[in-house]
Amino acid sequence: MPASLPVAFADVAAARARLRPHLPPSPVRHYPQLDALAGHGVRVLVKHENHLPTGSFKVRNGTSALTALPPEAAARGVIAATTGNHGLGLAWAGARLGIAVTICVPEGNNPEKNAGIRALGATVVEAGARYDETVAACAALAEREGRTVVHSTNDRGVLAGAATLTAEFLEEAPALDALVLALGGGSQAVGAMVTAAAMRPGLRVYAVQSAGAPAQHDAWHDGVPRQGAPVRTFAEGIATGSTYALTFEALRAGLAGFVAVPDDAIAEGVRTLWQVTHNLAEGAGAAGWAGLRVLAPQLADATVGVVMCGGNLDAARAVTILGGGTPT
Numbered sequence: 001m002p003a004s005l006p007v008a009f010a011d012v013a014a015a016r017a018r019l020r021p022h023l024p025p026s027p028v029r030h031y032p033q034l035d036a037l038a039g040h041g042v043r044v045l046v047k048h049e050n051h052l053p054t055g056s057f058k059v060r061n062g063t064s065a066l067t068a069l070p071p072e073a074a075a076r077g078v079i080a081a082t083t084g085n086h087g088l089g090l091a092w093a094g095a096r097l098g099i100a101v102t103i104c105v106p107e108g109n110n111p112e113k114n115a116g117i118r119a120l121g122a123t124v125v126e127a128g129a130r131y132d133e134t135v136a137a138c139a140a141l142a143e144r145e146g147r148t149v150v151h152s153t154n155d156r157g158v159l160a161g162a163a164t165l166t167a168e169f170l171e172e173a174p175a176l177d178a179l180v181l182a183l184g185g186g187s188q189a190v191g192a193m194v195t196a197a198a199m200r201p202g203l204r205v206y207a208v209q210s211a212g213a214p215a216q217h218d219a220w221h222d223g224v225p226r227q228g229a230p231v232r233t234f235a236e237g238i239a240t241g242s243t244y245a246l247t248f249e250a251l252r253a254g255l256a257g258f259v260a261v262p263d264d265a266i267a268e269g270v271r272t273l274w275q276v277t278h279n280l281a282e283g284a285g286a287a288g289w290a291g292l293r294v295l296a297p298q299l300a301d302a303t304v305g306v307v308m309c310g311g312n313l314d315a316a317r318a319v320t321i322l323g324g325g326t327p328t
Contacts, residue, residue, distance in 0.1 A: 007159045011160040012167055012194055015064040018068065019164060028173055029045070030045055030046075031277055034277075038296045040297055041302075042300065042304050043303045044289075045169075046305075047165070047172075055310060056309060061086065062093040063096075068157040077145075078099060078101055078102070079138055080102075080103055081134045081135040081138035083236040084113030084236060085310050085312060087117045091103065095121045104135075104137055105126055106129065106130060106131055112314045113312055127141075153186060160191070162190070163192070167199065170195065177302035178204040178256070178305070181207055181306075182235075182285070183208060183216055184238040185247060188309065189251060193250060204256035207291075209240075212231065212262075213235075216251070217260045220252055226241065227242045234266075237309070237310050257295065266283050266286055269286030269287065269293075280318060282312050284309055285311055288308075
């Protein structure tokens with residue numbers, strides 16, 4: 001594990017205490033068919049973060065960040081840039097806590113996620129053709145309106161919230177040998193490292209990214225941070241073109257491995273998880289399983305956790321994927 005991590009396990013414990021009145025634990029399930037498909041003696045456990053409110057682990061992040069706000073910042077409200085799940089999590093937490101939330105999304109963003117954010121009472125602002133442009137627009141709006149930016153990755157409250165996922169997982173499945181996690185900004189993976197250092201030293205943490213959005217993957221392998229790299233993937237939850245200050249060095253030092261998989265493999269993962277678990281994962285929610293198919297020979301005879309980190313697949317993509325195709 002890295003010598004220096006952006007949050008401490010004490011922060012994770014504090015986040016769990018703040019989240020407990022608001023969020024139930026998500027279930028862990030064992031599906032023998034996934035063991036057979038993975039092969040190599042791997043035992044697969046799935047943590048269903050798609051069963052949480054808003055259908056994603058990001059509700060942990062948003063609730064952790066908002067419950068940690070000083071009263072004066074809460075009164076001014078918060079703002080964030082997102083392609084959907086971070087915004088849904090913040091909107092849900094804001095509605096529960098009485099905090100005004102504005103969410104900036106890229107133009108042409110998933111309309112179902114936009115509608116879900118609005119339904120929770122948040123304001124949605126469409127700005128920028130790319131996510132990095134949306135981030136810039138969000139920063140400018142925050143400056144004008146005096147709102148606190150809750151970054152989807154570069155926020156210690158967010159990282160502590162993400163780490164509660166692994167703390168729960170290890171309590172439910174203390175024999176875990178490894179986790180294979182979808183990676184966008186890195187909150188899941190870095191949170192897993194923080195928690196493992198305290199609860200299960202030796203737990204191996206692997207990351208998976210789409211080959212169509214490989215900035216974090218490539219930066220991990222060559223050590224060169226990225227900013228605004230090209231992105232082309234239907235898995236918007238991991239459609240990241242940049243590395244981030246709070247997670248980059250920890251990921252470099254702490255990941256046991258990092259693979260990129262094509263979108264066809266992610267779409268196949270969505271179909272497999274639907275057929276076996278009867279849960280509809282979004283692209284990011286199936287990426288951990290798609291990565292495990294590649295990593296299985298390295299994980300022979302291990303108990304491996306994958307996280308269905310999101311279930312907010314829009315209807316059009318669901319039709320394409322379940323019909324055997326890959327969205328473009």
